[in-house]
Amino acid sequence: AQKITQTQPGMFVQEKEAVTLDCTYDTSDPSYGLFWYKQPSSGEMIFLIYQGSYDQQNATEGRYSLNFQKARKSANLVISASQLGDSAMYFCAMRGPNTDKLIFGTGTRLQVFP
């Protein structure tokens, strides 16, 4: 069975610093996709970044990068130069082969302080 684990319920980071949010996954399928979503206090779910299991390079989108370590089954999100607006819940999710179903982790609440 597929599973996503986010072990950090909360993280603090100072503005302009980088922060890493941890995500590990468990699957026996060789083909899968990994996603990160941001949920600010206003409640919407915002797609941030995607990594395919066969992608050779780590995904990057602006200040977001995904540190993909396949052997360790980890897909950590790195946010560089944190901004106050980055304060939110962050969810890691996985999609397996032959299914569109996303399985989510329990989320990490990130707080950025000045």
Place this chain on the structure above:
Amino acid sequence: DTAVSQTPKYLVTQMGNDKSIKCEQNLGHDTMYWYKQDSKKFLKIMFSYNNKELIINETVPNRFSPKSPDKAHLNLHINSLELGDSAVYFCASSLRDLGTQYFGPGTRLLVL
């Protein structure tokens, strides 16, 4: 130019009532989903439709019935509402096989 929209945004109702939530996407996607986020922020898929055909039906009570009149719309009807149905319901859409799902703003349902 909203991508995935849901109505209503808030829904407060009494136990036992029947209610519907509507979802529309203008992204040209062929697959739509309903997810439920509980009070602990845990997100779980309920249903998915591809071109009006039901693809995923998780273990959801049959009081919940999705309806897809066309591939741009996926509505969720809930009969005989219970206290435990209180949650945030998210609609999402994607292109099949490409995977990235884009979410609507959510509908906050409170059953009293």
